[in-house]
Amino acid sequence: MKTINRPLNAWRRAKPLAFGLLLCTGIASAQSTKPVIDAIMKEEMTNSQLEKLAHELFDQIGPRLVGTPQMKKANDWAVEKYKSWGIDARNEKWGEWRGWERGISHIDMISPRVRSLEGTQLAWSPGMGKKTVTAEVILLPDLADSAAFKEWLPSVKGKFVMVSSNQVTGRPVDNLQQFGMKETIAKLAEEQRAVTAAWAQRIRKTGLTAKTLPVALENAGAVGIITNTWSAGFGVDKIFGANTKKVPSVDIALEDYTLMYRLIEGGDKPVITMHCESKELGVVPTFNTIAEIKGSEKPDEYVMLSAHFDSWDGASGATDNGTGTLTMMEAMRILKLVYPHPKRTILVGHWGSEEEGLNGSKSFVEDHPEIVKNLQALFNQDNGTGRVVNLSGQGFADSKNFIPRWLAPIPDTLKNRIRTSFPGSPSGGGSDNASFVMAGAPGLSLSSLNWSYFNYTWHTNRDTYDKVIFDDVKINAMLAAMLVYMASEDPEKTSTAKAEGVRWPAPQKPIRRGGLDK
Known part of the structure; x- marks a missing residue:
């Protein structure tokens, strides 16, 4: 029973x-x-x-x-x-x-030192054919307004452009809560809020959005768009779709993205070499x-x-x-x-x-x-x-x-x-x-x-x-x-x-x- x-x-x-x-x-x-x-x-x-x-x-x-x-x-x-x-x-x-097929990708930083970078083409990203492109990496600057952006835009020609915010730490929240002091956790959270808000304002001042900005950059001659969409875990990123039509859009892992971000902010000019293939299938x-x-x-x-x-x-x-x-x-x-x-x-x-x-x-x-x-x-x-x-x-x-x-x-x-x-x-x-x-x-x-x-x-x-x-x-x-x-x-x-x-x-x-x- x-x-x-x-x-x-x-x-x-x-x-x-x-x-x-x-x-x-x-x-x-x-x-x-x-x-x-x-x-x-x-x-x-x-x-x-x-x-x-x-x-x-x-x-x-x-x-x-x-x-x-x-x-x-x-x-x-x-x-x-x-x-x-x-x-x-x-x-x-x-x-x-839209038919599309991912091909191989190889990405390396060659200056100021050599490091293989972890990166993934975004879905539907254009490829480079059989070419390999070596170029300087630059960061979207904090410009005064859309007029200043249009004046700056020609300088992207021949360069890879980073268009995502920095992350102040690569440690997930649960890791910080397990080991961090309360004041450290609070400070990092506040710093990240400020960095994220400032970056959003930086994009708004271009007169564009996160979706339309990559298109403007490729039309001005950028050789590739570099993003980072961190998923708040060790070694993990979100991989979504590309907005570009002519040049590759690549997500670079947080650890490598923030490295290049710091190098640029510190006055260095990192150079990477990239080879990305994909096929359009009609x-x-x-x-x-x-x-x-x-x-x-x-x-x-x-x-x-x-x-x-x-x-x-x-x-x-x-x-x-x-x-x-x-x-x-x-x-x-x-x-x-x-x-x-x-x-x-x-x-x-x-x-x-x-x-x-x-x-x-x-x-x-x-x-x-x-x-x-x-x-x-x-x-x-x-x-x-x-x-x-x-x-x-x-x-x-x-x-x-x-x-x-x-x-x-x-x-x-x-x-x-x-x-x-x-x-x-x-x-x-x-x-x-x-x-x-x-x-x-x-x-x-x-x-x-x-x-x-x-x-x-x-x-x-x-x-x-x-x-x-x-x-x-x-x-x-x-x-x-x-x-x-x-x-x-x-x-x-x-x-x-x-x-x-x-x-x-x-x-x-x-x-x-x-x-x-x-």
Whole structure:
């Protein structure tokens, strides 16, 4: 009886006034669902494919920037993997993007001393062809106004220009808090605030923005743009997209960027040699990868697994969102084995171009109103390698009933760490469940433990295989499979009534042609 009492207690907390009814249905549910729940856990614990999948996707294919050959290679890999498991799968075109492929990069300082520099081309950066450029590095000066900037601008010709703020320390906040004196921590924080504010003012006085400044510099003859977007961790930077069209944009690691900054401020004239290659590939199609296990009783009602497939490409896209991708693939693999004839149709969506604004999932919502209308639930996971710890009702009035109902038979070892909130607030962005929520469909987010995600792996040059905590990802794969199973078997159709007083986000149009000049 103990294994039955635990879920019943959870249900009692969720809906005390109806506990008599739940007592009857809960016992029947626990008895009938236990074999499948147990089978899901056994398969993952004894035959997990996660490490093999991670090696193939992160190490062999690598990052999956929209518009790159690696993105299409990943789409095709996923389709073949699903088919090898006996699951129908397809790549579904939703748009077009600027095609681009990263090449090799070599960057060295050769004066006033020799040092190899750590640097990464920004996404979509122009390359140098087969040339290697050696030139002085200069710093955007603190000029009086836009007129003074225009007068100074010709002096950038033939030079690399640094356009990011300095950092007064390369030590993360948690390191300072562990070892620093209070007065040291406060002083460094104040110094950084002053430096950051002064740099922002320096850019404003040019009459340009951080986005338009690089374009003006390249048009004036600069041979390259050097940035640093420190991610507040040891050795880690954010790697985003380039704004230049003719010369390379390169992120230089904090340790090397601040070195050159200090040299220039001290009166030296550092010289670097740079060789960066990339290829423009024209207009390329973009895809979502969709896989399906057809429902046996209610094939026109749907339960979905969801994770974005694309990534930035400064590293391998392992935790953003490779781990979410593999969670959903593994859940589908297990469900096909232990639950091959679901009551409702089970779909998984691996979305393209989430990083540029949820474009793949928004397109799917726009293209498949029949699925959105009949969606029982969507379970999305995105924020890193950690085990799931939060599950919100996303503003749906009845979420306080259907989510506890689905969680009830799940073993305590998996569900007791999860904090639920009802009705919660609807997502208006952030990840792909928001595309469905904005359309009024129950897109739920399986929000996970942080594992220093935002500092060390989110959009950084360190988001690699070695950051994955596979024990946590196994838990997420089991949880996702169990929730899909329970939602599929639920005799009730999910209510999409919105909770009173909840402000709902408006639907947004996807970008279907990205990075392409009109």
